[in-house]
Amino acid sequence: MPRIVTIRTVAERAGCSIATVSRVINRSAPTSADVEARVRAAIDELGFRPSEIGRALKTLKTRTVGVLIPSLTNPVFAASVAGVQAAARERRHTLLLTATDYDPGAEAELVETLVAQNVAGLVLTVACASQNATLDLLEAESIPFVLVHNEPEGDARAAVCVDNAAATSALTEAMIAAGHRRIAYLAGRFATSDRSLRRYEGYRAAMQKAGLVAAAPLELDYLGDAPSHAAALAGLFGEASAPTAALCSNDLLALSVTGALRDLGIRVPDHVSVAGFDGIALGRAMSPSLATVDTPTRLMGERAVEMLFEMIETGAAPRVERLPFSLRPGGTLAAAPKRSRRQDPTPPTPLNP
Amino acid sequence: MPRIVTIRTVAERAGCSIATVSRVINRSAPTSADVEARVRAAIDELGFRPSEIGRALKTLKTRTVGVLIPSLTNPVFAASVAGVQAAARERRHTLLLTATDYDPGAEAELVETLVAQNVAGLVLTVACASQNATLDLLEAESIPFVLVHNEPEGDARAAVCVDNAAATSALTEAMIAAGHRRIAYLAGRFATSDRSLRRYEGYRAAMQKAGLVAAAPLELDYLGDAPSHAAALAGLFGEASAPTAALCSNDLLALSVTGALRDLGIRVPDHVSVAGFDGIALGRAMSPSLATVDTPTRLMGERAVEMLFEMIETGAAPRVERLPFSLRPGGTLAAAPKRSRRQDPTPPTPLNP
DNA sequence: CTGTTAGCGCATTCAT
DNA sequence: ATGAATGCGCTAACAG
Numbered sequence: 037m038p039r040i041v042t043i044r045t046v047a048e049r050a051g052c053s054i055a056t057v058s059r060v061i062n063r064s065a066p067t068s069a070d071v072e073a074r075v076r077a078a079i080d081e082l083g084f085r086p087s088e089i090g091r092a093l094k095t096l097k098t099r100t101v102g103v104l105i106p107s108l109t110n111p112v113f114a115a116s117v118a119g120v121q122a123a124a125r126e127r128r129h130t131l132l133l134t135a136t137d138y139d140p141g142a143e144a145e146l147v148e149t150l151v152a153q154n155v156a157g158l159v160l161t162v163a164c165a166s167q168n169a170t171l172d173l174l175e176a177e178s179i180p181f182v183l184v185h186n187e188p189e190g191d192a193r194a195a196v197c198v199d200n201a202a203a204t205s206a207l208t209e210a211m212i213a214a215g216h217r218r219i220a221y222l223a224g225r226f227a228t229s230d231r232s233l234r235r236y237e238g239y240r241a242a243m244q245k246a247g248l249v250a251a252a253p254l255e256l257d258y259l260g261d262a263p264s265h266a267a268a269l270a271g272l273f274g275e276a277s278a279p280t281a282a283l284c285s286n287d288l289l290a291l292s293v294t295g296a297l298r299d300l301g302i303r304v305p306d307h308v309s310v311a312g313f314d315g316i317a318l319g320r321a322m323s324p325s326l327a328t329v330d331t332p333t334r335l336m337g338e339r340a341v342e343m344l345f346e347m348i349e350t351g352a353a354p355r356v357e358r359l360p361f362s363l364r365p366g367g368t369l370a371a372a373p374k375r376s377r378r379q380d381p382t383p384p385t386p387l388n389p
Numbered sequence: 390m391p392r393i394v395t396i397r398t399v400a401e402r403a404g405c406s407i408a409t410v411s412r413v414i415n416r417s418a419p420t421s422a423d424v425e426a427r428v429r430a431a432i433d434e435l436g437f438r439p440s441e442i443g444r445a446l447k448t449l450k451t452r453t454v455g456v457l458i459p460s461l462t463n464p465v466f467a468a469s470v471a472g473v474q475a476a477a478r479e480r481r482h483t484l485l486l487t488a489t490d491y492d493p494g495a496e497a498e499l500v501e502t503l504v505a506q507n508v509a510g511l512v513l514t515v516a517c518a519s520q521n522a523t524l525d526l527l528e529a530e531s532i533p534f535v536l537v538h539n540e541p542e543g544d545a546r547a548a549v550c551v552d553n554a555a556a557t558s559a560l561t562e563a564m565i566a567a568g569h570r571r572i573a574y575l576a577g578r579f580a581t582s583d584r585s586l587r588r589y590e591g592y593r594a595a596m597q598k599a600g601l602v603a604a605a606p607l608e609l610d611y612l613g614d615a616p617s618h619a620a621a622l623a624g625l626f627g628e629a630s631a632p633t634a635a636l637c638s639n640d641l642l643a644l645s646v647t648g649a650l651r652d653l654g655i656r657v658p659d660h661v662s663v664a665g666f667d668g669i670a671l672g673r674a675m676s677p678s679l680a681t682v683d684t685p686t687r688l689m690g691e692r693a694v695e696m697l698f699e700m701i702e703t704g705a706a707p708r709v710e711r712l713p714f715s716l717r718p719g720g721t722l723a724a725a726p727k728r729s730r731r732q733d734p735t736p737p738t739p740l741n742p
Numbered sequence: 743c744t745g746t747t748a749g750c751g752c753a754t755t756c757a758t
Numbered sequence: 759a760t761g762a763a764t765g766c767g768c769t770a771a772c773a774g
Contacts, residue, residue: 055760055762085504087507088507093766094754094766442767444768743774747772755764756761
């Protein structure tokens with residue numbers, strides 16, 4: 037039988053008014069021990085559970101946090117959502133989760149869906165945090181939100197992220213220190229993504245500082261598979277003066293690129309070194325392990341929730357919090373080969389013919 | 390400014406009653422073109438968005454689907470949730486997401502949280518679907534739910550899964566066909582998990598059918614890291630007649646085991662073959678690629694939602710739907726070595742000293 | 743075709 | 759310390 041059990045049922049059973057029941061439940065006012073015991077007994081016997089809906093309608097606030105991410109399939113977002121979930125649970129809040137499937141056009145509609153549910157606040161990762169109509173809307177309605185992964189300019193919007201430019205610079209410098217001079221930059225489909233842009237900037241700065249030529253980013257379809265990437269990479273890495281290293285804008289791309297190079301008969305890291313960005317757990321498990329920038333993804337989700345509740349409870353002003361990152365050395369990043377691959381005595385043979 | 394815009398505001402602006410506004414919004418009754426135009430104009434101008442809460446309080450039904458999984462960090466669950474999210478979105482529903490963090494004791498409380506939010510139904514993965522008090526509760530309150538991954542006995546409970554026993558049997562047979570005779574079975578921490586048990590049964594059946602000795606499962610800490618697994622595996626694989634293959638109850642475990650063996654100086658697949666179960670995407674990306682059972686994880690989530698709505702709308706009876714699986718060959722599964730490892734002329738050297 | 747009205751479950755005044 | 763009464767935003771039943 038469904039829940040015909042309301043606060044009224046409990047009140048009748050306990051022989052008191054619904055107001056008293058409410059007071060017992062929420063400890064919002066003192067009640068006599070006698071009545072309280074009767075109410076609690078009635079609640080247990082009836083299996084009563086206060087309806088969040090009734091409560092929400094009254095207070096116009098729900099105990100839910102809206103979450104918007106590009107995709108759950110990317111471990112980076114899954115990890116930050118896991119952090120959001122854990123932190124929200126500590127505050128007795130539930131997650132209302134939506135994903136855009138990498139369609140920036142879907143952001144607005146999905147956020148409105150969440151807003152219509154009267155979420156207490158939002159934690160979201162958008163394609164681009166600057167000049168984002170959706171975020172403007174949230175601000176206009178003064179609905180608190182915190183960005184994750186996005187790195188907006190200034191402190192106008194609350195965000196938890198890493199210093200993408202600095203991290204990519206550090207990674208680039210590590211490649212240069214390993215002897216690489218021709219380093220390609222491979223980006224996922226969305227060059228418009230703010231973090232992707234910042235990462236590229238970091239790469240460019242490091243290259244320039246070292247007196248090297250920063251290549252234009254080669255854009256690969258983020259959602260493409262290894263074969264499609266192999267086709268796109270064949271040209272670049274078939275040239276006489278092909279790059280000896282590939283910096284990928286994120287780990288998922290790096291994994292795919294590694295596989296694509298392998299399919300082309302190009303050995304990683306003997307012929308070409310590869311590095312990613314994010315630090316997904318499975319980069320550690322593969323062999324050779326993936327060199328990357330380790331970012332505290334889960335922690336970012338947790339911090340975002342903490343910041344969100346600060347804003348809700350104390351009206352704290354938005355700010356950008358940059359969490360520490362670290363370089364993760366990995367087997368995919370080795371010293372640059374001494375000779376050009378074309379003169380290699382043992383010609384590479386495709387491993388997956 | 391927050392939303393002081395209610396259906397009443399719209400009605401005033403459009404010069405009609407709130408009932409008419411409601412009718413326009415929901416197309417629940419015919420309205421004159423004239424009034425409808427005025428109402429729509431008012432809605433646009435005011436930026437009105439009907440409150441899901443008010444609607445829910447009235448109808449006692451929300452447009453949300455509750456989701457409970459062990460963890461988002463496991464790509465298997467992330468993938469099925471992605472499927473759930475996509476299918477739910479098609480039906481204009483949002484996900485209320487919670488995770489137990491592999492604590493079966495948390496299931497009940499979290500499900501009650503979801504129920505208190507009046508979810509339309511639930512999609513969940515529990516530790517064990519049989520004799521589960523939480524599921525009993527849902528049935529008692531006749532709240533529709535569909536299990537994912539779990540493989541309950543009979544057809545008493547709705548579920549979308551694969552035939553775990555048959556799949557593991559097929560995988561075991563593939564190992565036997567590759568010449569392996571001593572095959573270890575490594576299980577995650579929760580041998581009580583119904584799917585883990587069924588998988589072991591499939592292994593056992595295949596071994597017996599081939600006249601081989603089925604080993605007792607070696608239980609590893611599911612959440613453990615590679616070093617802890619290495620310690621646990623050192624004994625088993627250090628024996629004179631060590632297994633030549635390891636069947637792991639899931640892919641995440643297989644990945645960790647592969648790394649642990651490598652750390653022990655045991656080469657995969659030259660010395661020991663490894664296989665997993667689930668078919669996570671990253672098993673393909675690693676090298677050697679992971680041999681495993683490919684399960685349609687995302688599809689399982691989608692089907693679960695479809696089944697859920699069948700139950701909600703047509704009162705369809707619960708049933709277990711077993712989706713097709715396939716064996717994914719991978720570099721970690723090779724022919725059994727001809728000679729025992731102990732007599733190998735080139736002693737293994739640790740790759741990660 | 744449209745307006746009036748009565749709750750849905752709860753928190754919260756205002757009385758007592 | 760407790761009860762009666764009000765209304766949050768909306769849908770639906772009923773009147774017109």
